[in-house]
Amino acid sequence: MNGLKIAVLVKQVPDMDTVKFxxxxxxxxxxxxGTEVNPFDLNALEEAVKISECLGDEVTAISMGPPNAVKAVxxxxxxxxxxxxxVSDAKFGGxxxxxxxxxxxxxxxxxxxxDLILCGEKTVDGDTGQVGxxxxxxxxxxxxxxxxxxxxxxxxxxxxESELWDGTYEKEILFPALLTVTxxxxxxxxxxxxxxxxxxxxxxxxxxxxDLAPFLEETAVGFQGSPTKVKKIEIPPELKRHGRIFRDDAxxxxxxxxxxxxxxxxxxx
Amino acid sequence: MNRIIDxxxxxxxxxxxxxxxxxxxxxxxxxxxKLFFPxxxxxxxxxxxxxxxxxxxxxxAVKHGIMRNHVKAVEIVLATGEILHLGGKLLKNNMGYDLxxxxxxxxxxxxxxxxxxxxxxxxxxxxxxxxxxxQSRREASDAVPKVLQSGITPLACEYMDRELTxxxxxxxxxxxxxxxxxxxxxxxxxxxxxxxLYENCGKIVDICxxxxxxxxxxxxxxxxxxxxxxxxxNCYVPYKSKVADITDIAVPPSAVPDFFEDxxxxxxxxxNPIVSLGHIxxxxxxxxxxxxxxxxxxxYEDMKKEIYQTAIRYGGTIxxxxxxxxxxxxxxxxxxxxxxxxIMRSIKKAFDPNGILNPGTIFHETAG
Numbered sequence: 141m142n143g144l145k146i147a148v149l150v151k152q153v154p155d156m157d158t159v160k161f162x163x164x165x166x167x168x169x170x171x172x173x174g175t176e177v178n179p180f181d182l183n184a185l186e187e188a189v190k191i192s193e194c195l196g197d198e199v200t201a202i203s204m205g206p207p208n209a210v211k212a213v214x215x216x217x218x219x220x221x222x223x224x225x226x227v228s229d230a231k232f233g234g235x236x237x238x239x240x241x242x243x244x245x246x247x248x249x250x251x252x253x254x255d256l257i258l259c260g261e262k263t264v265d266g267d268t269g270q271v272g273x274x275x276x277x278x279x280x281x282x283x284x285x286x287x288x289x290x291x292x293x294x295x296x297x298x299x300x301e302s303e304l305w306d307g308t309y310e311k312e313i314l315f316p317a318l319l320t321v322t323x324x325x326x327x328x329x330x331x332x333x334x335x336x337x338x339x340x341x342x343x344x345x346x347x348x349x350x351d352l353a354p355f356l357e358e359t360a361v362g363f364q365g366s367p368t369k370v371k372k373i374e375i376p377p378e379l380k381r382h383g384r385i386f387r388d389d390a391x392x393x394x395x396x397x398x399x400x401x402x403x404x405x406x407x408x409x
Numbered sequence: 410m411n412r413i414i415d416x417x418x419x420x421x422x423x424x425x426x427x428x429x430x431x432x433x434x435x436x437x438x439x440x441x442x443k444l445f446f447p448x449x450x451x452x453x454x455x456x457x458x459x460x461x462x463x464x465x466x467x468x469x470a471v472k473h474g475i476m477r478n479h480v481k482a483v484e485i486v487l488a489t490g491e492i493l494h495l496g497g498k499l500l501k502n503n504m505g506y507d508l509x510x511x512x513x514x515x516x517x518x519x520x521x522x523x524x525x526x527x528x529x530x531x532x533x534x535x536x537x538x539x540x541x542x543x544q545s546r547r548e549a550s551d552a553v554p555k556v557l558q559s560g561i562t563p564l565a566c567e568y569m570d571r572e573l574t575x576x577x578x579x580x581x582x583x584x585x586x587x588x589x590x591x592x593x594x595x596x597x598x599x600x601x602x603x604x605x606l607y608e609n610c611g612k613i614v615d616i617c618x619x620x621x622x623x624x625x626x627x628x629x630x631x632x633x634x635x636x637x638x639x640x641x642x643n644c645y646v647p648y649k650s651k652v653a654d655i656t657d658i659a660v661p662p663s664a665v666p667d668f669f670e671d672x673x674x675x676x677x678x679x680x681n682p683i684v685s686l687g688h689i690x691x692x693x694x695x696x697x698x699x700x701x702x703x704x705x706x707x708x709y710e711d712m713k714k715e716i717y718q719t720a721i722r723y724g725g726t727i728x729x730x731x732x733x734x735x736x737x738x739x740x741x742x743x744x745x746x747x748x749x750x751x752i753m754r755s756i757k758k759a760f761d762p763n764g765i766l767n768p769g770t771i772f773h774e775t776a777g
Contacts, residue, residue, distance in 0.1 A: 155631055158439075176630045217630075330586040330633065331624040333539060333614045337607065 143197035180260020189220030218331035236366035241274030415696025439610030447473035464514030484524035566690035659729030
């Protein structure tokens with residue numbers, strides 16, 4: 141009997157610790173930093189590999205991006221994905237989350253037969269959290285978001301814990317299904333040197349618009365397929381701690397002020 | 410006194426006041442983007458004047474040396490209040506005696522360092538951090554000289570007992586990624602391009618494999634590399650309340666395997682569960698001598714002295730990085746001849762006739 145076929149959707153993002161923001165124009169200068177796999181997608185990949193080690197057949201990493209995103213795909217192959225697919229075409233440039241999810245859904249249909257699809261809850265450069273659920277809706281499959289734990293899985297279904305608002309929800313979902321995951325779900329493994337070297341030379345399948353044409357309209361991709369546009373990015377100013385010092389002779393005043401602040405912030409009734 | 414005075418990109422040098430922290434220095438270089446300073450003693454709160462006064466080392470000494478190799482000029486205030494400007498933006502200078510070299514590592518006993526000029530270097534774009542795991546200290550320490558002999562000089566080569574890194578990672582809320590074996594070597598490797606980097610890594614892994622390595626993992630992203638370094642730098646923290654002392658000996662790198670074995674025997678002799686980590690490629694090991702029932706073990710002084718004597722027998726030193734300070738003054742005569750001590754005392758007297766600068770450090774007595 142064949143094991144679960146699992147796909148992980150990953151995105152290559154800038155190194156957010158070093159990338160520079162143009163606050164005036166409200167844009168990210170992607171050339172100012174190196175790239176990495178979206179950290180949340182690494183959590184998704186790790187969980188996928190763990191599930192496949194028990195139940196799986198293979199894990200396929202799928203990434204939509206420019207040609208150099210092949211690096212992100214190879215990184216996933218070094219960390220346990222047995223197959224890597226890059227979805228890349230000049231026509232896809234400028235795609236918003238809707239167009240991206242249409243393209244990724246088309247790739248999933250093209251490759252066919254996945255029981256479980258995982259991705260990170262959001263990307264660190266876009267932060268929308270929309271692509272995962274939109275891909276699931278496009279594919280017409282059930283999904284759970286913000287999954288922090290896989291409680292159980294077999295060849296037909298998966299039981300997960302989902303963190304939503306202030307609660308944890310247990311959900312059981314029949315396959316095929318999609319999960320978006322939080323950082324809490326797993327600790328991504330580092331690749332061994334041997335796995336890294338093997339991945340550097342591994343064959344990566346590339347899917348272009350032409351390959352996906354049976355599943356995708358040209359009007360659904362790129363700028364023309366994007367009903368939304370990022371107008372501006374605002375980076376919140378760095379929060380700094382503010383301290384107040386009260387000397388011995390000001391203890392009653394300090395106490396009153398502290399109680400007032402705690403009441404104002406509803407920490408005290 | 411924490412201003413950066415001048416970042417001279419043409420001479421590849423940076424001048425700053427002595428109170429500038431390593432963190433400020435690194436931030437200034439990050440903004441500049443292309444240059445870096447290699448010395449990283451672990452705590453970015455360290456002040457540059459202090460790093461010069463202590464001749465700071467750290468994880469990157471194996472490729473880039475210690476502070477002494479990178480200080481080009483200092484301004485120092487003598488005990489008399491006179492100010493000396495030593496060195497300059499020069500790569501070669503053979504005129505007279507090199508007073509700047511004396512001042513470096515003098516632990517504040519010869520003057521107060523108020524300004525420093527450091528050499529900078531082009532940033533290596535391609536680097537990663539590898540953990541290679543072994544079952545035994547002997548295997549790990551035998552592999553290291555072979556790596557250096559192969560022509561590869563890693564940016565860093567650190568040894569850690571697994572017990573230390575597991576505790577350190579837990580303390581930081583991180584996970585130590587090495588799972589097999591019981592000791593780890595951490596290599597930070599660079600290359601002129603990605604192919605060269607992985608070629609270098611491949612050679613290291615091959616050599617380690619010949620000496621019994623059981624696993625290797627690679628961290629490539631800046632965050633993952635930073636996390637590994639953070640765990641290494643934090644190893645002392647979980648042991649703070651349990652440790653009587655941490656030695657700082659150095660022996661010739663070739664002597665490390667035998668020295669390790671001797672330390673193990675000393676630990677057995679004194680019934681002390683010594684754990685170790687260190688800058689193994691430099692021959693510089695830190696052995697954690699443990700408390701017993703929350704107190705100094707009764708045999709602590711004997712055990713420490715025996716470790717010092719063992720290091721000296723190999724042609725080593727009692728302190729590679731941490732300095733003599735006040736706690737090792739008693740052992741100066743263990744390592745130096747009477748003539749050497751006489752000359753050192755006269756140097757101290759020449760700089761500080763009344764013995765007002767950091768008295769009791771290096772030598773018990775004050776001059777004058």
